[in-house]
Amino acid sequence: MRRLLMLGFGLAAASAAVPAPALAHGLVGRSDLPIPDRFFFYGAAIVLIVSFVGLAVLWPKPRLESGEGWRPLPGGVGRVLASRPVEIVTGTIGVLLLLLVLLSGLAGEQSPTANFAPTFVYVIFWVGLVFVSLVFGDVFRAFNPWRALGRTAGWVGKRFGADSLPPALPYPERLGRWPAAVGIFAFVWLELVAESGDEPRVLAIATLIYSVLTFIGMALYGVSAWVDRGEAFGVYFNLFSRVSMWERRDGQVGLRRPLSGLATLERMPGTVALLAVMIGTVSFDGASSSKLWQDTAPDIQSVFTSLGLGPARSLELTFGVGLVVGVAFAYLLYSLGALGAKSVGQGLTTSGVANAFVHSLVPIALVYAAAHYVSLLVFQGQALLPPKAFLASDPLGNGSDLFGTADNAVDYGVVGAETFWYIQVGLVVAGHVAALTLAHDRALVVYDRAREAVRSQYWMLTVMIAFTLTALWLLRQANKG
Secondary structure (H helix, E strand, C coil): CHHHHHHHHHHHHHHHHCCCCCCCCCCCCCCCCCCCHHHHHHHHHHHHHHHHHHHHHHCCCCCCCCCCCCEECHHHHHHHHCCHHHHHHHHHHHHHHHHHHHHHHHHCCCCCCCCHHHHHHHHHHHHHHHHHHHHHCCHHHHHCHHHHHHHHHHHHHHHCCHHHCCCCCCCCCCCCCHHHHHHHHHHHHHHHHCCCCCCHHHHHHHHHHHHHHHHHHHHHHCHHHHHHHCCHHHHHHHHHHCCCCEEEECCEEEECCCCHHHHCCCCCCCHHHHHHHHHHHHHHHHHCCCHHHHHHHHHHHHHHHHCCCCHHHHHHHHHHHHHHHHHHHHHHHHHHHHHHHHCCCCCCCHHHHHHHHHHHHHHHHHHHHHHHHHHHHHHHHHHCCCCCCHHHHCCCCCCCCCCCCCCCCCCCCCCCHHHHHHHHHHHHHHHHHHHHHHHHHHHHHHCCCHHHHHHHHHHHHHHHHHHHHHHHHHHHHHCCC
């Protein structure tokens, strides 16, 4: 334990060497925090160390692994929320929103700031549903337009005698969550790398392509199998929803222990890669604001330019390289922790350890996304959410004013810059404490003795501190004004 504390405090002290950049993503009007940055880094590292010691002393038996403790909502409310009529209503809403994205993207004003599609997809859908999933559970499953259309097609087929069609193929075990990992990476490439990724028409065409591929997957392997494993956004938001207390089980909605949904996550190929994509892409988005990247990017771009590519294409590929490096960084950092934990024994391989503890990365991925993009949601989300809702009132950008709010504008003073920073730090620390808790609980199951379980988590503690300090540093990079 003494060696553990010395290691942890050494890492905390090392955080003083991390540069202390300026301001927040999407924020204006702040020059300095009232507390030096290094104290946030020290404090975060110390909180993790204290949490680790507390878990080692006060959490001697697994409490999350069994999935027990679920209870339905009283008074039949849980059955109503999970009922077929509610599913039809929510699915219909999801399909209508999908059609509105396609309509506004293809036929509306081709300005990213005046069109409904980019703000809805990149802010409300991509960022807003992260917070909704954390608080209310797997809401996206109910509104998933592809699931709704797939189930409707299946119902129509059975109704009109399509029983002669061949049955769905068994979902290949080796495929696992790889399609979801590829899908999320492709989406983020469109968002962060593609030169025309924010153009409404390009976004609508990409949505059509994704829809076609999703329907092919459903046709081959069945709607449920593809939504649960292959459909990128269904898998993505489901992972985040497992942090929440809400769960649908046995045809009704109920409450469970927080984090227990992650403890029961099915292990399958591609999950580590998916989490690396989720963490690494957000990491690159933050790092792209750093002086390190701004000094390095021109050198990478010159390599592509020397191959005869134009400036725009070279810059796009440069950012693509950065995106891949971000994913590789997250993957390698976690793999190092798994390699160290393997040395404790129990006959596990490095990949076996990585798969056993991969669920502990989900809270980290969640808080990386939530902390990094919370300001984007608060500010740009005003375009579609009441009381401002100016883009919702004019979704095609053609001068309409459906709700009388088209002349509103973003209020950048709704939350102060310092408040955002405190929210971001709180999210990062809470997420990594949750990750430590999940890893400790799983270690008590994987290893025969509690002492071995704690020893295996020395490495995970180091990884969690590294992820925490990296997250805080990236936020300070992205927070430059």
